[in-house]
Amino acid sequence: MGSGIALLLPLSGQFSATAEAVRDGFMSQYFADGAHPPLKLYDVGTTADGARAAYARALAEGAGVVVGPLTREGVASLAGLNSTVPVLGLNYLDANTALSGRFYQFGLAPEDEARAAARLALAQNQRRALALVPDSEWGTRTLAAFDAALRAGGGQVLRVQRYAQGVNDQSKLIAELMGVADSEERHRAMTLVLGAKSEFESQRRADVDLVFLGARAQDARLLVPQLRFNRAGDLPIYTTALVYDGQSNADLAGLRFCDQPWMIETGEARAAQRNAVASLPSAKASPRLFALGRDAYALSTGLLHGSLRVGDGLDGASGRLEWQDRSVIGRQLDCVQMAADGLRPLNP
Structure with a gap:
């Protein structure tokens, strides 16, 4: 040899x-x-x-x-x-x-980062997730890895939405993911029944511990404010290393991700x-x-x-x-x- x-x-x-x-x-x-x-x-x-x-x-x-x-x-x-x-x-x-x-x-493999994010969430006793990922092969792969790791620890992804990269306004899709759209629809139905308007503040679904976001840095800067507007502000948001380009960004403060030692x-x-x-x-x-x-x-x-x-x-x-x-x-x-x-x- x-x-x-x-x-x-x-x-x-x-x-x-x-x-x-x-x-x-x-x-x-x-x-x-x-x-x-x-x-x-x-x-x-x-x-x-x-x-x-x-x-x-x-x-x-x-x-x-x-x-x-x-x-x-x-x-x-x-x-x-x-x-x-x-x-x-x-x-x-x-x-x-x-x-x-x-x-x-x-x-x-991006799957390494998704699995690490799931294990981190499980360590924090956060088991019920909503997922927002791009409509792409990369999004499918990372979601599958995150979901499998979360399920292995007794958790589950409750709902998934897939977004088109490069589209600025994803508010309707995110409102549906967070359950805000359902909250608003229930209020409209109640208004019709009562025949009078009432004070109302939309609510997200209550059975969620975290959000998993698959996004590049440029997409995350668009999506994170829309998530927070749609009542995700009190939920931890986990993502992958793709969101980090070596520079911290105030718009993305709070995001949690797992990356290689060379980067972080x-x-x-x-x-x-x-x-x-x-x-x-x-x-x-x-x-x-x-x-x-x-x-x-x-x-x-x-x-x-x-x-x-x-x-x-x-x-x-x-x-x-x-x-x-x-x-x-x-x-x-x-x-x-x-x-x-x-x-x-x-x-x-």
């Missing part, structure tokens, strides 16, 4: 910027490791054939471990190969995908690591992918030397890494609450 690392990434084509961020994070850890093994980079392009060709070339040139590819298609193209060396794919595949015995999955950890050691790479454009433009690259290097050296075992953990930049089963390396995340002047740690 070879003694070096082969890093397979789509460095040309539509995913090149994403790949460069992962590469730069990987290299930052590689050069920080004084005992680093030999390393070769391979451009897999944008096709499954390109990934397989780069993999074959890497083995022929003496790779002892293969890291990558990055896209789901690329990772899937290597998953079923009977590899003679460990392969660390940088994405997650469907649960029913056939895998070889030396194939491992590691990546940034404030200790001196982590701050020093971020400062050391602050001049790299990719570290600024795509910090989470940069952190993925850093952790991919740490995992690759463990696989290369045979020092990783099922059940092992590693404090990484993208989370607390846990080798959960035969093939999946998952992440545990830190949780915070956004404030106008920064982030407040929350302990799940």
